Amino acid sequence: MNIEELRDYCIAKNAVTEELPFGPDTLVFKVASKVFLLVGLDQLEGLSFNVKCDPEYAISLRQEFLQTVFPGYHMNKKHWNTVHANRELTDQKLLELIDHSYDLVFASLPKKIKENL
Template sequence: MHIEELHQYCLGKKGVTEELPFGPDTLVFKVMGKVFLLVGLDQVDHLSFNVKCDPEYAVELRQQYEQSVLPGYHMNKKHWNTVYVNRELDDEFLKKLIDHSYNLVVEALPKKLKAEVEKIS
């Protein structure tokens, strides 16, 4: 996976916007204003991104994929993982981790916002 694929995959999800709130080098994807993925735009050879994760699943992933899944860099390490692309994980698994993060954020939205996401076609 490369950054263009990551970008298109995230923007293809319902209710997603992209922002640069931390400066020009960190792209943040949000669903209904809540962050679900961050990626550094200055990464050329070693792409990684941060995604939200269920705490128990986060530990399991870190143990199983020690070279690819680490505690979230500059994030709450209980709830966020940094995932390194093009190491042990194939693109489909990377997409599943992105989906997991997106779904966690959507599930935590207030009912009104969740309903708005579900209406988007």
């Protein structure tokens, strides 16, 4: 997976916006103004990104994929993972982690906002 594929996948999701709120080097994807994925645009070696994750699932992923999934860099380590693409996980699994993050954030939105989306 490369950053263009990551971006295309994220912006194709319902009600997603992309922003650069932390400066020109960090692209942030949001659903209804809530962050579900962050990716650095200044990466030279490999692609990594931060995704939200159920806390128990986050720990499980970190234990199973020691070279690929880490506690979220500059994030709440209980709820966020940093995932390195093109290592132990297939592109399909990476997409599943993106979906999981999006779904967690979407589920946390107020009912009225969800209905409007």
